Structure formats: C-alpha cells, structure tokens
Amino acid sequence: MTLIHPPLAAPSTWITRWAHLIRPGGRVLDLACGSGRHAVWLAGQGFQVLAVDRDAEAVRGLPAGVEGRVEDLEQGAWPLAGVGRFDAIVVTNYLHRPLWPHLLEALAPGGVLLYETFSFGNETVGKPSRPDFLLRPGELLDVAHGALRVVGYEDGTLEVPKTAFVQRMCAVREETGPAGETAPPRYRLPGLG
DSSP states (O other): OOOOOOOOOOOOHHHHHHGGGSOTTOEEEEETOTTOHHHHHHHHTTOEEEEEESOHHHHHTOOTTEEEEEOOTTSSSOTTTTSOOEEEEEEESOOOGGGHHHHHHHEEEEEEEEEEEEBTTGGGTSSOOSGGGSBOTTHHHHHHTTTOEEEEEEEEEEOSSSOEEEEEEEEEOOOBOTTSOBOOOOOOOTTOO
16 A cells, blocks of 8 residues: 655745755754654755654655654653764754753754744744743753854744744854864855855
8 A cells, every 4th residue: 555645844944044054965863853844855955864753654754865763852861872963953843952952962063953943922822832842032042052153043923834933043063173263154144145
C-alpha cells in the first residue's frame, strides 16, 4: 500500500530568508520537525538534514534525502549526544527551554541558529497559550547573549496563516582565529546585496 501524504506547508519565510548563511552542503538539524516542511526544503537546497521529532508517523513520512530520527526531546538525556555538530539548527513552533544549552553546544563554529516560535501575547489570540510554551520579551536574545552573534531578530505579530505573536532570531556562532580572536563578520544580509 502506498501512503499518500498531504502536501507540505510552505517553509517559514524566516527560515528561507536566512538559509543563505548556512555553509553550502552543511549538516542541518531540524529539531521538532513535525511534518518536515523545513527539512524537505533544506534538503532541496543541498543540505544534509537530520530531522528529529517524537511523532514516529511524521518521521516515517519524510522523503528520501532527509534522515529522520524519532526522539522524545523532553524526557531523559539529550538524545543527540555524540552525533557531532551542525552547521545550522532550525527550530520553529517549538519551545522546551532545557534544550537551549544543548543546542548551543551542538552548533559548529560558523553555524547558524534559526529559531522562530510563539511569544507572550499569543494567549490573547489562541494556542499555544500556556506560559511554558511562550517566549518572554527578549528571551531569544538572552539565549544568544555571550554565545552567538545575533544577525536578525524580530518580536511582533504575524497575520498569516493566522494571527500569532512570535519571536524569531537568526544567530551565528562566530569562528575564532588561531590566536583565539573572533573573526570579523561576513554575513550577507538579505535584501542588501
């Protein structure tokens, strides 16, 4: 029997906007990938993608070219210890604060963290509404502080596909030179040529 999966939703414009910062052909982790809309899009851009979610059916539905892994990210030890570092980590519509130190550790030098999820205020327009699932004002910036260079950040509301309060951040683990100095940034900003 052939399973027919519904078409995937389009990837977030935040992810597509900043994906050019990922090392060509690099390893990307799509954490809590859900149906795999970002994993599939990133694999189509030539990246090696590991897509992780606790939903076994969703992971089974990922196409060839995307490595899928079923893991419960909220129980027990960090399940990706020993799999190496990633040139990018993508997280959308998911928040489990205890994972942040692991995500920072799993990001390779020059690696890009692309994070977009719901924030305080979303409880006024729908789900999620529990504080555990909503970022506090500036919380993503706090996560990056001292560890990553923030190259893009937004905090506000989106109207499509439905009204939502979100924070989103693009941050890079800077590379260091042989003497331990931080290399100057060479990030081509979208829309600025």
